[in-house]
Amino acid sequence: MAHVSIDLPDGERFRGSDRGQLLVVAGLVMAVSLVALVVLLNATIYSENVATRGIEAADGEATEVRVVTVEGVGETIDAVNRAHEGEDPPTDAALADIDELEERLGRSYARRGATVQLDADASRTSGGDRVDTAGKDTSLANATNATSYTVAGNIDGTRGFVLDLEVDSLASSTAGDAADEAFHVVVDPAGNERREVYVYRDDGSDDVVVAAGDGGEDPAVVCTVDPVGADRVSVDVTGERLDGEPCVGLWPSDRLAPGNEHTLEVGNGDAADGVIRATVRPTNTELVTDVDDADTAGAVYDATVDLTYRTAELWFETTLRVAPGEPDA
Incomplete structure (x- = not known):
């Protein structure tokens, strides 16, 4: 090397x-x-x-x-x-x-x-x-004792639509019989299918049931709660909650965008006692309602x-x- x-x-x-x-x-x-x-x-x-x-x-x-x-x-x-x-x-x-x-x-x-x-x-x-029915009798039939009536019409906005109901006053029913027997509210979008929200006590267990259906068809159970001795139950329709817990499927957001005209109605008003509350925004025309004048007031929307x-x-x-x-x- x-x-x-x-x-x-x-x-x-x-x-x-x-x-x-x-x-x-x-x-x-x-x-x-x-x-x-x-x-x-x-x-x-x-x-x-x-x-x-x-x-x-x-x-x-x-x-x-x-x-x-x-x-x-x-x-x-x-x-x-x-x-x-x-x-x-x-x-x-x-x-x-x-x-x-x-x-x-x-x-x-x-x-x-x-x-x-x-x-x-x-x-x-x-x-x-x-709209607040707390100042009238507890029955949710309106002032003329009609059991089906308009809570608010000619409106294009709804917020805080809440049902505060007495548990013992709710009709005992099933999903198949709810349309005829149970208290319910209706959200009716102009030109689109209605949404019905039913509240009743289960015919077997006495649980409070919230069910929803469209266009008058048999409703499907959305959520339930065991009242465990409670006097009242709260259903937040716009917030989609039952006694503060999620209850998705009550408000028809898929067919009712903000700004679309719609109507809020009651059906079987004699099947529950309690209070209905909502803040609504009328369209260019005046608010339409069958609730007593004393139960409506101007509001900031x-x-x-x-x-x-x-x-x-x-x-x-x-x-x-x-x-x-x-x-x-």
């Missing part, structure tokens, strides 16, 4: 120990380079994690203030509507209370170093009517609010339409 030598400036040659030292130095250089690379990678990963956590925190903060605002404005609107008994919607009162809500939120979020601004005006507030939320690190702006209890499209 040929021997290759390298001439050094003083004419000396590498000895074996020289070559070993060169290898050690090269190894150290490589090791230091790898350590430096690992440190740089860790720093980069850490920086990205910190930045990501900052974004997630900001998103969470914006989501929180948005939810709080929607809930607060919704509760404010409904509280004003419940207190109002006149014909005209209480728009001015609702706007004044939204201003008070802004002050309360501002004081609360000021502890975080944040400011909250809510802007609403009458031009972006829709009027409607509140919805309000559009501009929300601005600012901190040292975050500036969040959005526009919110608030219509508490309106069904999802």
Whole structure:
């Protein structure tokens, strides 16, 4: 094997120990380079994690203030509507209370170093009517003792359509006999198939049953609840809930988009005692209802609010339409 030598400036040659030292130095250089690379990678990963956590925190903060605002404005609107008994919607009162809500939120979020601004005006507030039978006899037959009647007609919006019924007053029935025997409400979209929602006690178990059918056909059971000694049961038709639990299939969202004209009706009103509540938005014509005049009043249907939320690190702006209890499209 040929021997290759390298001439050094003083004419000396590498000895074996020289070559070993060169290898050690090269190894150290490589090791230091790898350590430096690992440190740089860790720093980069850490920086990205910190930045990501900052974004997630900001998103969470914006989501929180948005939810709080929607809930607060919704509760404010409904509280004003419940207190109002006149014909005209209480728009001015609702706007004044939204201003008070802004002050309360501002004081609360000021502890975080944040400011909250809510802007609403009458031009972006829709009027409607509140129907509430709580002031009449408990029977859900209407004032003329008719058992089938119109709760609200000539409307293109419904929210908070809730039935608060006395358990012992409900007729005992089955799904096959419900159309003839059980209390029910009807959602009748213009030009589309009706949805009937029946509430009765099961003929065998005495559980409270909610069933739904279309166009007068035999209904199918949607959900049940054991009243376990409770005096009343709540059916939220627009929210599709029974005593606060999901009861999907009550509101015909598939054929009734927001803004479509429809009618709310009662059938077999003598088969239940309790209260019907709803907030509705009439079309260009007046509300049609067979409920006593004393049980209807002007109401705020919805309000559009501009929300601005600012901190040292975050500036969040959005526009919110608030219509508490309106069904999802």
